[in-house]
Amino acid sequence: MATLNATFSISSTDLFDSVNISKTVSKALTVDGDNRQGLTVVKTTTTRMGIVVEALSGSTGGGKKAYVYIKNLDATDRIIIEDDGNAIFADLAPGEFCFFPSADNTTVHVKASANTPLCEYLILEVD
């Protein structure tokens, strides 16, 4: 059984006028799938590109589940993320990242808003 330790923190001093927030959540995530793609960087274009080498599968948590990290390394252009049905659900401004348990999708698509921004990603199939 392989484990990914994920820690996410949010802090803000101006979300509310009277209360500051600071929250950290950590969890050890089990990764037993055979599709484990380590940190990778690809050059994107305005044409969608699947970033999963082998179609995601498995039955846990709704099926085809994988932990996905994507970061936009560009300083100017955005990176758009689509599911396997080409529905857009995320838009990473320069420097932004996302981390989520993908499900019910055999792949994840990325494309650039313009030009060829670099995209850093990690995909770990759960089972």
Add this chain to the structure above:
Amino acid sequence: MSYANWNGNKNFRATLTLESEGEHAIFGADTPIRKRTIIDCPYNGKVMQTGSMRLTGQGTKDNLALAALSGDNDRAYLYLFNTSVSTSNSTYVKVGLRAAHDTDSASGDWFATLPSFGQLFIPISDMQSVDLEVIGSSTPIVEYMLLQKDA
């Protein structure tokens, strides 16, 4: 457009740390993963929600946004945390996109799943709201932040 009762140009800081090393390392003990990334997230929209919600139950899609997300491509920051501590793999929360605020997501519109104590952070776009639906017999409480980027 600005909103007189909001302080403009707000930010929160998001930090993600991913580690896998030692005996149970994903790529073996000789290939550890250590990744840390930090961003400051600006938001200035009319939808600024934080809170927690007990989900209704299986078969009901709970609509997260109180008003339709808008602005450039309806972009917003979404953070979700499933507070349930159940160890059952058959209980989880489906996260789907509502293209229109007042219309449930379609069956193929869910893009993430939250296990017990699971979390996600996504700068979402192209949806006016987010659906949450529990699969299983429980009614977990989900903590959330939904912060529209543009006014």
